[in-house]
Amino acid sequence: MKTLINILFSFTLLFLLSCEKKEEVTYEPNFAPPSNFPAIKYPEDNAYNYSRWKLGKKLFYENALSRNQTINCGSCHQTKFAMADNQALSLGVDGAVGFRNAPTLTNVAYQPYYNFDGGNQTLEMQVLVPIQEHVEFDFNIIEIAKRLADNSTYQNMSKEAYNRELDYYVITRALANFERTLISGNSKYDKYTREETPLTAEELRGLNLFTSTKTNCNTCHAGFNFTSYAFENNGLCKEYSDEGRARVTKLDTDKARFKVPTLRNIEKTAPYMHDGSKATLYDVVSHYNSGGNNHVNKNNLIVPLGLTQDEMNDLIAFLKTLSDESFISNPLFKNN
Ligand code: HEC
Ligand code: HEC
Structure with missing residues (x-):
């Protein structure tokens, strides 16, 4: 009898908790892929949620990621060019000419590896390439975290999204979380x-x-x-x-x-x-x-x-x- 009461109690608690959770949910965009696409696999430590996505989007358009704070991911991956650019070779900081054409980020979530040579296994890892590449941001992720350490907007968003300060871990994961939603299936x-x-x-x-x-x-x-x-x-x-x-x-x-x-x-x-x-x-x-x-x-x-x-x-x-x-x-x- 005691166990039955316990079970009933747990169920009631669960029910109340789930109701409470539902009320907390604010508007979240629906990024579900269309019916003719397979499901997207998110890594265990980086499941989609709207807080992570918002932080990732903000970082995607953040000039502070580049050494001289003049360009961002969106400079070479522009929405109007389907997240690519219109240059043969893209320009990095100080107008440095890159060595490859910027590819579209359309449906990158489905790729088993990244870049033309497949040198990066995950989207999280790939983030380090443009940051360090001399002909792109020519910078360093530790320095980026330092630069944004006193920025309360970023720190609050980071706490909300990953429950920790904005660091290497958060920057790579949030950007990848945003990139995985770049789904195009309505042509x-x-x-x-x-x-x-x-x-x-x-x-x-x-x-x-x-x-x-x-x-x-x-x-x-x-x-x-x-x-x-x-x-x-x-x-x-x-x-x-x-x-x-x-x-x-x-x-x-x-x-x-x-x-x-x-x-x-x-x-x-x-x-x-x-x-x-x-x-x-x-x-x-x-x-x-x-x-x-x-x-x-x-x-x-x-x-x-x-x-x-x-x-x-x-x-x-x-x-x-x-x-x-x-x-x-x-x-x-x-x-x-
Ligand atoms: C043997 C495999 C293969 C076949 C067959 C093939 N492609 Fe490709 N395609 C590639 C590769 C690899 C690239 C990228 C090459 C590079 O970047 O140097 C490419 C690039 C392209 C691009 C440019 C993509 C971009 O974003 O820059 C287009 C467009 C394209 N192919 C269309 C076609 C069409 C149309 C056909 C049939 C007439 C075709 N391909 C047949 C392998 C192939
Ligand atoms: C200066 C231009 C430039 C900037 C800035 C830039 N990219 Fe790129 N991106 C490229 C080029 C060029 C490649 C192809 C690199 C290669 O194949 O080696 C690429 C490749 C990628 C790929 C792999 C796509 C694929 O199909 O394999 C991803 C993902 C990506 N970039 C995301 C980002 C993110 C996130 C940022 C910001 C942190 C960023 N890029 C900043 C030019 C840029």
Whole structure:
């Protein structure tokens, strides 16, 4: 009897607690991925919550992260360019020229590793790259924490989000928490797959070409996020100044292989490729149509395709269906 009362008591307590918790919840944006996407995996110590997200967003647009306090993450990952920029190579502090093209942060939550060479295993770890990189922030995360130590807004937000002072741990986690919500799944193509909107005849021909054995585009640009995440050489150059994947593995067989990029929002993220050397989608499709340059590590699917002008236009029309205006104009992601 005593145990039964205890159990009943615990249930009542639990019920009361859960009611109380519910009342505390303020408006939280719904960042759930669309029905045609898999669920997002958050690390155990960095589950999504709105306090963490708000802190991460504030840090994303914080100039104090850069040595001379002139640029922030959003300088190279701009909402209007689908969280990329429009430079071939981005500019860091004092106008230093970077060595790679800034990629889109569209759907980064789903990537198994980061950067063109896959050198970073988690979004939390990746944060250190732009902070330390001389041609980006040229700074140091310990110094950033010192700089913000007397800032009561940041300290309060940090306590609320992670129950500790703003330090290395909090800065990396909050930024990653924000980045994981950069989900884009409302393009015309998504609406087509959810049977909400039809594609035009031209776009459909492009989709069929994209998935055909004539082009093999979707062997590498595979699945809902249009990437296999493999490291491949697509014959972009004869000789590369960038070692690509070999920068991490030191293997000759990985030289000039780059992580296959997502094609989501591709219309918005020109110029293209790791070095920004292709200005337009037409240039990219012409590159593939030509079969590219010969390189020992070139994938054997990269061969002359024999596409007509009309077929090239169809492919481009399809690529443009991957633009998601609701992502680009989402006020939640903008610096406001
Ligand atoms: C000066 C421009 C610049 C700034 C500032 C910058 N980035 Fe980047 N970002 C890049 C470039 C260039 C790459 C590609 C680097 C590589 O592959 O080695 C990149 C890659 C990334 C990636 C990996 C994406 C992928 O597909 O693998 C993430 C995530 C990222 N940046 C987040 C951030 C965050 C967070 C900040 C702020 C702390 C930031 N970036 C600041 C230019 C910048
Ligand atoms: C063998 C694998 C492979 C195949 C097949 C392939 N790609 Fe790629 N694609 C890549 C790789 C790797 C990159 C990045 C190369 C780099 O940055 O140097 C890339 C880059 C791109 C880019 C630029 C992305 C960006 O953000 O800069 C576009 C657009 C693109 N591919 C479209 C296509 C189309 C269209 C086809 C079919 C005609 C195709 N790809 C076939 C591997 C492939």
